[in-house]
Amino acid sequence: MRRRWLAAVAVSVAGLLTLTACGGSGDKAAGGGQSEQKKVEVFSWWTGPGEADGLKAMREIFEKGNPGFTFYDAAVAGGSGDQARALLASKLQANQPPDTFQGHAGAELQGYIKAGKLEPLNFLYDELKLKDVLPQELIDQISVQGQVYSVPVNIHRSNVLWFNPSVLKDAGISEAPKTIEEFIADLGKVKETGKIPLSIGSQWTAVHLLESVLLGSLGTDAYNQLWTANADWSGANVTKALENFKTILSYAGTPQEDWQPAAKQVADGEAAFNIMGDWAYGYFHNPAPGGLGKTSKTDFDWAASPGTDGTFMWLSDSFTLPKGAPNKDGAVAWLKVAASKEGQDAFNPKKGSIPARKDADKSLYQDYLAWDLEQWSSDKLAGSIQHGVVANDAWRTEINDAVGLFQQDQDVAKFQQALIAAAKNSGQ
Ligand code: GAL
Secondary structure (H helix, E strand, O other): OOOOOOOOOOOHHHHHHHOOEEEEOOOOOOOOOOOHEEEEEEEEEOOOOOOHHHHHHHHHHHHHHOOOOOEEEOOOOOOHHHHHHHHHHHHHHOOOOOOOEEEOOOHHHHHHHHHOOEOHHHHHHHOOOOOHHOOHHHHHHHHEEEEEEEEEEEEEEEOOEOOOHHHHHHHOOOOOOOOOOHHHHHHHHHHHHHOEEOOOOOHHHHHHHHHHHHHHHOOOHHHHHOOOOOOOOOOHHHHHHHHHHHHHHOOOOOOOHHHHHHHHHHHHEEEEEEEEOOOOHHHHHHHOOOOOOEEEEEEEEEOOOOOOOOEEEEEEEEEEEEOOOHHHHHHHHHHHHOOOOHHHHHHHHHHHOEEEOOOOOHHOOOOOHHHHHHHHHOOEEOOOOOOOOOHHHHHHHHHHHHHHHHHHHOOHHHHHHHHHHHHHHOOO
């Protein structure tokens, strides 16, 4: 089958490198004693419920196989890495990289590569024969001129509509909405019951919602076109998509602190719908204390986000070897675990994602994850905005700002102008 992968694009790093540090848990103590040498600083944003379970599973394998190294969890809290990515930019700018960091395959990673911040990993790809087990199209997203710069650990799906079956039933809705129009009608029906039609989290979750609404409104080809040299952000189809976004947002509940409390409102029956990536599955499904220990189809259910059935809006978490990593050997040891079948099969069922490797043990991926694997093999592809595939960090940040302003003023025309300007400024 012919997969439609978006070409990774060149990146202007100005925005990336001017982001401000915002603090975090991961700063190394000064000094370079022996134990410091052994410490492997792994930078991610997987601290919260659900996410941390996946990291822990991979960490355990690392620790078992590498008694000579100490895993140092430099995760910075905040879903989607909004805080983490800003802090990372300042660390890289100051040439104080962690030993390895999480970066999204696609435009985001290309930004780090173009800025000269990463070591190529061809030696590791050769040693572990990774080109045989990772999809070539994914390798293309993390390569420049034949050099590969990261190890992808998973594939996540962004365009998932999570819903509470009982809340829908009480509102007289018999199945998940298939189109944006049906979705808007259903949001209205839920509103009449007094429940929250759509739960929402912090600022970035609105951008996450936007990417699904753009895809569902425009269709896959027109959405993918927005990230090419022929993009036209000024079209009437984009205006209509933004109007849909405005209408959908008008049904959103009070913004929650992050994606987990917003997802929880659905699992607890306070809200009907939430559009969120499939890390939400790990959170719903994993047993307490990491997850909510909920039962799928009863406590929560899922469908493709409205208007996007047949398209997989993808993203992929990958780990890197930064130039100047204080503990290169330790970082490589971590990358080996991240690249391994054992590591990916421990990490992904907990994380709510499917493995990047093609040879993973399929029997470990049940329930939502079995559906996910199936969709991944048959769907058309579109890349996520918020999670680094189609827009570099500078562009994504501008889109975030535009969404933030729009949430205040609700002015569609102004919003569209801001998105046109963001595309122009992106330099991608
Ligand atoms: C994404 C990341 C996922 C998950 C999500 C929510 O950017 O790729 O692994 O962590 O944010 O935090």
